[in-house]
Amino acid sequence: MIFTRGESEDETVVAMLASALRRDISFGALLPDQKLKLNALRQRYGGSNHSMRETLRILTAEGLVESTAQRGFRVTSATEEDLRDICLVRLEVERIGLTRALSQGDTAWEGRVIAAHHALRKAEARVAGAPDDLTALEWDEACRAFSAALMSGCGSPRLIDLQRKFFDQSRRFRLALLREGMLDFAARRDRQGALVQAVLDRDTDTALALLEQEVTGEFKTGA
Template identity: 65%
Template sequence: MLASAIRRDISFGVLRPDQKLKIDALRQAYGGSTHSMRETLRMLTAEGMVEATSQRGFRVTSASEEDRQDILLMRLEVERLGLARSMERGGVAWEGRLVAAQHALSRADAAVQADPGDLTALQWDEACRSFAGTLVEACASPRLVDVAARFFNQSRRFRLARLREGGIDFAARGARRDALCRAVLDRDVPRALTLQAEDIRADMGA
């Protein structure tokens, strides 16, 4: 899928922040028709990965410190609301999905430490996305879930950069998420929200 390939290359820095995205060059690199490539770039624009410039086509969104702080702000606010509502509304089935997502993420943590190659890193990032998404999925607001996913996706470049640079404390990360799951299962809302915020800040390198 064109969007997946371009999204991956933006996340890994193959397509650099602020780089102009020319339709013909992208078609040579990724395939597809002019129409399908233009639609793909519009979709990635809606996700915040690409920006449409007036009369100038498309470019990769910037990845400055200001961008990181803004994405962090949005993740903290949106995901907090999503988790609080999920803990009010989620039942046993949601709890089971959360435990499964945490188990999958623990396995992905171990795998990426053993082999930090691009494929394993993408699988690890998908496990991160699944865990964060499961925390908010029982909020009974599809729009809130969509917004949370959008800003999580925009954080990928920062998370994968920290992974490549060896900046992730996996032991602390695992302990924090175990504690977060326990707090959710115990329906301890204040503790769960505190741990979630700590986890988002650590994920974003804050």
């Protein structure tokens, strides 16, 4: 028989450190290609050498940090080519997930999508009216929750994990658009509302077309 063990104190610390570094990479506090030295990171975030190394290993697996034998760790690059590749893979994963969710998702899944969309609408109204660090963080988490809700009916934990990974890789590009005032919130509201309606109608073709706009459109047009 296989037994599971509870989360250790060290695992909790690593999870907290990973969340903090993930946030600071997304918000640009840790810059693309910036070297990540253990001592400096420990002074800034806390933790032991072991917990920080494990944190960097997790973020490396997520594609937010890169590791080389000779040069240690650094934040991954954030070029236009990186963005195109991230959007390409994220879209393919989410297309599969949403197609599966539309075919087998139940009313509980629909409820999660509606609830996440409602929270996103409120967060977008706040960040559009008064963009600051707090409202930006709330909005970013609402964007993540809406995207996750759409995937949550697919029935595949591995697809969900992949979607989360590539969504996190795309966050810093979206947050840069927010900081630069390049997001069209009216267009986002209309697009996301139409996407939710397509989900409720189980209109796969329309939902997938709107999903593509949601994943890639804002980076192409600033919408």
